[in-house]
Amino acid sequence: MSMIPYGKQDISENDISAVFEVLQSDFLTQGPAVPAFESSVAEYCGADYAVAVNSATSALHIACLSLGLGKGDVLWTSPNTFVASANCALYCGATVDFVDIDSQTYNMSVDALRDKLELAEESGSLPKIVIPVHFAGQSCDMREIKTLSNQYGFKIIEDAAHAIGGKYLDKAIGGCQYSDITVFSFHPVKIITTAEGGLATTNDQNIARKLALYRSHGISSDIEDMDDRPEEEIWNYQQIDLGFNYRMTELQAALGISQIKRLDQFVAKRHALAVRYDELLVRLPITLPFQNCLTYSSYHLYPILIDLEQVEKGQKQIYNELIANGIGVNVHYIPVHRQPYYEKMGFSKGDFPESEIYHQRVLSIPVYFGMTFEQQDKVVEVLKIALVKKEGV
Ligand SMILES: *Cc1c(COP(=O)(O)O)cnc(C)c1O
Secondary structure: OOOEOOOOOOOOHHHHHHHHHHHOOOOOOOOOHHHHHHHHHHHHHOOOEEEEEOOHHHHHHHHHHHOOOOOOOEEEEOOOOOOHHHHHHHHOOOEEEEOOEOOOOOOEOHHHHHHHHHHHHHHOOOOOEEEOEOHHHOOOOHHHHHHHHHHHOOEEEEEOOOOOOOEEOOEEOOOOOOOOEEEEEOOOOOOOOOOOOEEEEEOOHHHHHHHHHHHEOOEEOOOOOOOOOOHHHOOOOEEOOOOOEOEOOHHHHHHHHHHHOOHHHHHHHHHHHHHHHHHHOOOOOEEOOOOOOOEEOOOOOEEEEEOOOOEOOOHHHHHHHHHHOOEOOEOOOOOHHHOHHHHHOOOOOOOOHHHHHHHOOEEEEOOOOOOOHHHHHHHHHHHHHHOOEOOOO
């Protein structure tokens, strides 16, 4: 039996030709495709600068470095995210803390953030950076978070790994109207793919320059950046900081250029599937994903919350039953503070209760561009059987 996965890339003939062409060209890396891809993403999002790298994890790391995060600093993010949103702080020697989620959107709660900032100000432990995560592709309330950043002086990195193609207040996510940097992922389960890949957008020229430096060993070929030395000692490059090799290849960039042409089409199909799920699942004992009217989601995920009081089986049993029937469900996410590595740092069960209650009820059901309505009907049919109600409810 073939599995209907929770997410999957869609590769066209044009995507294949684009990569093939690069293979026969002069540059496999550090050629013209990466800057061309950066321009197309910057243009799509309405951002001034875009820096492409080999993953969103790398982008988050150098985004933190570019904002000066280091030892003794604190970074806050959502517990309902992939571990990379928090790990990036640890790479920089900083410490991580979390802000609990909103029970409707599953994004970082603005009220919880406000309360935590008030306490942190009193104890002199304000964060240097806050990373709101646009969970499932739905933007956080960035206007509110930006207001708090002005008040308390923290920087903002939007983790938009789920959210390229989404909008907030009618503007494309990634325009950085309410943040310093936005980060995207192009992993195959995300909205568009470059196999592995990530990108950071910003409107700040100095941040863009730092991102580009950290991406490639801290080396610059720009005479303006270089250390003032006698003419005989100036060559075509200098290492002026400590960076990494986080570069995206030309093959990946060519795939990205080809994929972004279909981005709106990808998101439109995800919306069509979401609308159908909304209708077909409405009578089941589950909570469907709430949509904030300020946002247009990219629908990276379609998370449903099981009403455990009404349903006969437990979350794990339902999960197993769906898998056994060829439906590739997933749990997004195990709260990061409940990961063994984070518990060893001192976090424990009960620290961020909304994210834990959510986690105990959630299942992400399949949604991706190539999914047919017939496949979706199959998902609905299996769900209806799995979610049989207890007697008497
Ligand atoms: C996928 C993901 C990342 C990491 O992306 P990679 O490109 O795989 O490094 C970071 N944050 C979130 C929220 C993600 O879903």
